[in-house]
Amino acid sequence: MKAIVIGAGLGGLLSAARLSKAGYQVEVYERLPITGGRFTNLSYKGFQLSSGALHILPHGPTGPLAQFLREVGADVEIVRSDTTTVRVPLKKDSPDYSEGFRDIPFSDFPTLLSHKDRLKIALLTVSTRKNRPTGSTLQAWLRSQIKDEWLVKFADSFCGWALSLRSDEVPVEEVFEIIENMYRFGGPGVPVGGCKGIIDALENVIAAHGGKIHTRAEVSKILLENGKAAGVLVGEEAHKADLIISNLGHVATACLCGEALSGDKNSEYLKQLETLRPSAGIKICLAADEPLVGHSGVLLTPYARRINGINEVTQVDPRLAPPGKHLVMSHQYVAPENIKNLEAEIELGLQDLKEIFPDKRYEVLLIQSYHDSWPVNRAASGTDPGNETPIPGLYVVGDGAKGRGGIEVEGVALGVAATMKKILG
Structure with a gap:
């Protein structure tokens, strides 16, 4: 059995590694001169910057991505982060950090609420594990419960960091x-x-099982025979x-299928x-x-104003920076209406960093x-159509087809795992 993978990003390489290990003859075609897509390293001034993801796995060594890597035999060491914190002003109602701030553990976010609201949060935490809210956005649901x-x-900070969305854009479920x-x-x-540590390990798995990766090789069309994907x-x-x-995501994949997806039977999918x-x-x-x-x-x-979260990966791996240096990366969500004005968005982010790190040199x-x-995610969380397509033998993986509840690369791994289960049983 032969499998072709279009795109050598994380989802593509995870799929190729699993299929090659299962005995498939695997060929990967990537249009860029490098592998990894938005999940690899960029060497710059002695730093290992990232092409997209911020060198951090949302669920660490026990998450879906780590589990998948172990399943295929990819040799990657993943170190659990020691803590996650939230920076808040000393005065809760202050609009910024100018009057001082403190960092609290992520799990302590209810401490900034009234005693009554803390009790309500505790009750909601228990009740919603069995009776999930549906039919609204996260923000609308929060406002209906606690004022x-x-x-x-x-x-907004959590959703901006994890999903590149506002809380009023994410389905509460x-x-x-x-x-x-x-x-x-x-x-x-x-x-x-x-x-790149993960990408290199996946490439080693693919090569060890006879798979091949072709760079600078752009797929221009998906071929069909008798309505089924054939090459x-x-x-x-x-x-x-x-x-x-x-x-490539569902939209780009559909474009490669041409007229094959036209017709009434595919209208709902389109x-x-x-x-x-x-x-x-x-x-x-x-x-x-x-x-x-x-x-x-x-x-x-x-x-x-704009920055949702920041990490400092050299706390775990100092080799991601020159000796004695630290690498710090911030992420900020960009609203659709602001994409045409990126320079202003960047300036607001830079102003944020000055206030978040006052008196610090960087x-x-x-x-x-x-x-x-070249987005953060090809489909906003909670909206993608899953991994199957109307064409038999054609599946979609990656950040445009993540598993439910999958944050960033963990969602990519969940989507690939679901696809492999459909294919391999």
Whole structure:
């Protein structure tokens, strides 16, 4: 059996590693000159910056991605982060950090509520594990339960960091799946070697089982025979296969199918694709001679203008920076209406960093934006159509087809695992 994987991003390489281990003859075609897509390292001034993801796995060494890596035999060390904190002003109602701030543990966010609301949160935590709220956004549900804008700020910071969305854009049921996964898998961790440590390990697995990865090889068409996926066109050359896995997202994959998806029988699927929109964000990479965050987890910043969260991965792996240096990366959500004004969004993020790290010396290494065809996620969390397509033998993986409740790369792993279960049983 032969499988072709379109795209050598994380989802594509996870799929290729699992299928090659299962005995498939695997070929991966990647249009870029490098593998990893938005999940690899960029060497710059002695720092190992990332092309997308921030060298951190939301569920660390016990999460879906770590489990999948162990399943395929990828040799990656993942170190659990020591803590995740939330930076809040000393005065709760202060609009910024200018009058001082303190960091509280992530789990202590209810302490900023009244005693009555803390009790209500505790009761809701218990009751909603069995009776999940549905039919609204997270923000609307929070406001219907507790009249405190702190919760909205906290939710926006978390959703901005984890999903590149505001809390009024995320279905409440998706957030509760995310919370359930936090209980199930635990908090974040850092892979030694950063994103590329994982990509290199997956490439080794694929090669060990006879798989091949072709870079600078763009797939221009998905070939069908009798209505079933049967291969791909690369340049002028056709490559036949029994199975096609696309890491391009549903919309781009549909475009490669041409007229094959037209017709009434596929109309509902195509309508769903029309509603999908990618999520956008900005990452700012900093170099410092001293620790800025001071721990290896995430620092959430709900009172900032734009920055949602920050991490300092050199707390785990100092080799991601030159000797004596620290690598710090911030992430901020970009609203759809602000994508055309990225310079202003970047400036607001830079102003945030000055207030978040007052009296600290750092250098801005690189500013990266993710939107349109190079987004944070190809489909906003809770909206993707799953991994199957109307064409037999054609599946979609990656950040446009994540599992329910999957944050970032953990969702990619959940989606790939679900796809492999359908294919391999």
